Amino acid sequence: MTEFAIKVLLVEDNPGDVRLLLEILQETPPDQFTVTQVDHLEKAINLLTAESFDVILLDLTLPDSMGLDTFLKLYRRASAIPIVVLTGLDDETLTLRAMQEGAQDYLVKGKVTGDLVSRSLRYAIERQRAEHKIREQAALLDITTDAISVRDLQHNIVFWNQGAERVFGWRAEEAIGQNAVQLLYRKSELQLKEAINAVMEQGKWFGELNKITKSGQEVIVESRWALVRDDAKRPKSILTVDTDITEKKQLEAQFFRAQRLESIGTLASGIAHDLNNILTPILAAAQLLPLKLKNLDDRSQLLLQLLETNAKRGADLVKQVLSFTRGVEGKRMVLQTRHLIAEIEKILQETFPKSVTIYSNIAKDLWTVSGDSTQLHQVLMNLCVNARDAMLSGGLLTLSAQNQWLNETDVRMNFEARVGPYIVISVADTGMGIPTANLERIFEPFFTTKDLGKGTGLGLSTVVGIVKSHGGFVTVTSQEGTGTEFKVFCLR
Numbered sequence: 427m428t429e430f431a432i433k434v435l436l437v438e439d440n441p442g443d444v445r446l447l448l449e450i451l452q453e454t455p456p457d458q459f460t461v462t463q464v465d466h467l468e469k470a471i472n473l474l475t476a477e478s479f480d481v482i483l484l485d486l487t488l489p490d491s492m493g494l495d496t497f498l499k500l501y502r503r504a505s506a507i508p509i510v511v512l513t514g515l516d517d518e519t520l521t522l523r524a525m526q527e528g529a530q531d532y533l534v535k536g537k538v539t540g541d542l543v544s545r546s547l548r549y550a551i552e553r554q555r556a557e558h559k560i561r562e563q564a565a566l567l568d569i570t571t572d573a574i575s576v577r578d579l580q581h582n583i584v585f586w587n588q589g590a591e592r593v594f595g596w597r598a599e600e601a602i603g604q605n606a607v608q609l610l611y612r613k614s615e616l617q618l619k620e621a622i623n624a625v626m627e628q629g630k631w632f633g634e635l636n637k638i639t640k641s642g643q644e645v646i647v648e649s650r651w652a653l654v655r656d657d658a659k660r661p662k663s664i665l666t667v668d669t670d671i672t673e674k675k676q677l678e679a680q681f682f683r684a685q686r687l688e689s690i691g692t693l694a695s696g697i698a699h700d701l702n703n704i705l706t707p708i709l710a711a712a713q714l715l716p717l718k719l720k721n722l723d724d725r726s727q728l729l730l731q732l733l734e735t736n737a738k739r740g741a742d743l744v745k746q747v748l749s750f751t752r753g754v755e756g757k758r759m760v761l762q763t764r765h766l767i768a769e770i771e772k773i774l775q776e777t778f779p780k781s782v783t784i785y786s787n788i789a790k791d792l793w794t795v796s797g798d799s800t801q802l803h804q805v806l807m808n809l810c811v812n813a814r815d816a817m818l819s820g821g822l823l824t825l826s827a828q829n830q831w832l833n834e835t836d837v838r839m840n841f842e843a844r845v846g847p848y849i850v851i852s853v854a855d856t857g858m859g860i861p862t863a864n865l866e867r868i869f870e871p872f873f874t875t876k877d878l879g880k881g882t883g884l885g886l887s888t889v890v891g892i893v894k895s896h897g898g899f900v901t902v903t904s905q906e907g908t909g910t911e912f913k914v915f916c917l918r
């Protein structure tokens with residue numbers, strides 16, 4: 427017996443068959459197998475708890491078990507060990523069933539030769555190992571969060587891992603057989619053509635793609651494609667590995683936007699300071715001149731007044747610009763936001779056109795925040811005036827406020843947000859909405875879509891400046907033609 431001998435468990439009760447098989451198994455080449463033989467199924471099962479074997483040779487007709495049952499009982503105990511079944515000449519159906527249930531091979535009694543047994547047993551062991559490896563690899567494919575799929579050259583999906591289910595929402599049984607182009611791409615045909623050309627020519631492709639999930643949402647993926655060839659080296663299918671980078675992209679865009687805002691702010695604050703220095707003497711002169719020139723005629727007095735009011739307006743504007751760049755220092759007090767919002771609502775009821783219906787919904791137990799009431803007042807007024815301007819033919823303005831604890835998941839998508847208690851004040855309108863292209867820019871100082879003289883483009887940048895200095899942030903969602911909602915998050 428060599429140490430590489432294959433350990434066979436022979437489960438067979440017929441003494442004649444046992445003798446024959448043992449003889450065959452000892453045949454050429456010698457020492458290939460070491461055989462342990464038992465004559466009952468129960469003995470085999472007991473033995474398996476104590477000892478391990480490389481392969482089992484199983485007669486399906488035993489004193490304590492008959493037919494397919496024999497196989498199933500043993501298989502349940504020893505599914506990791508390959509089983510070769512021994513059947514009679516006329517047992518074709520039974521043999522087939524056993525194979526379907528997981529038997530690795532079969533031998534027909536009376537037709538067994540040394541070669542046949544040797545080959546069958548080795549083949550069974552090999553096959554079991556290969557299957558085990560494939561199962562292991564398949565499990566690995568499912569552990570990764572990447573979406574892995576394989577499609578044939580007509581783009582019919584033939585493989586779809588759990589990562590793909592997670593990223594795209596389609597279950598494997600829904601995706602397999604579908605056309606990948608129709609399932610996952612809606613408008614990025616150009617990108618797709620480029621990728622297909624590259625993979626066919628160079629065997630691989632790498633790049634970013636926009637794909638669509640089952641629920642119709644867009645996902646941005648970092649995609650790696652490889653051409654798979656058959657044994658004859660002919661292109662056979664395309665393997666795709668997609669990493670979801672949607673969140674990363676969004677955060678990146680947010681960050682760039684914030685950076686641009688900051689640089690515009692710095693620029694604006696420089697100009698504002700200069701303007702301030704220019705306006706101060708003009709204002710002083712406009713106020714001093716009437717005192718010096720007591721006998722001025724009415725018309726000249728009016729002109730000086732005009733000078734003064736406009737210099738003051740200029741100074742106010744400058745102050746506003748400075749207030750969002752510098753992050754206004756104001757007096758901080760503990761504020762009952764409920765009262766503040768109620769006050770705003772009252773002003774709106776009195777001053778807004780009757781075509782705008784005002785509705786408010788404020789949580790009773792709203793937390794207090796530490797802040798400057800004049801500034802927060804200004805924040806809400808700016809948002810409400812914008813809402814009014816967006817509803818020229820009337821609509822609904824909803825003011826609401828509630829407490830919200832932001833958790834890890836909430837803050838992941840917003841780099842200004844922190845985990846913790848916030849009060850959220852929302853100003854929602856049913857107005858014209860904001861085109862997606864403008865959403866990027868509305869918080870920039872001087873960005874306005876309003877006619878000259880109607881808008882300064884400073885409202886929202888002031889809002890952001892003030893809210894930021896209160897440790898908060900502002901979000902906006904909008905749909906053209908439907909309405910807009912601004913949410914102000916203030917740290918408790």
Ligand SMILES: Nc1ncnc2c1ncn2[C@@H]1O[C@H](COP(=O)(O)OP(=O)(O)O)[C@@H](O)[C@H]1O
Pocket residue numbers: 808812813816855857858859860868869873874875876880881882883884885886887910
């Ligand atoms: N509720 C809203 N509905 C539609 N558009 C809005 C709304 N709020 C702001 N906007 C857009 O954002 C721009 C900038 O707003 P803002 O900074 O307040 O400046 P202004 O109101 O002076 O134009 C507006 O010109 C408008 O295009």
Ligand SMILES: [Mg+2]
Pocket residue numbers: 808811812881883884885886
């Ligand atoms: Mg405005």
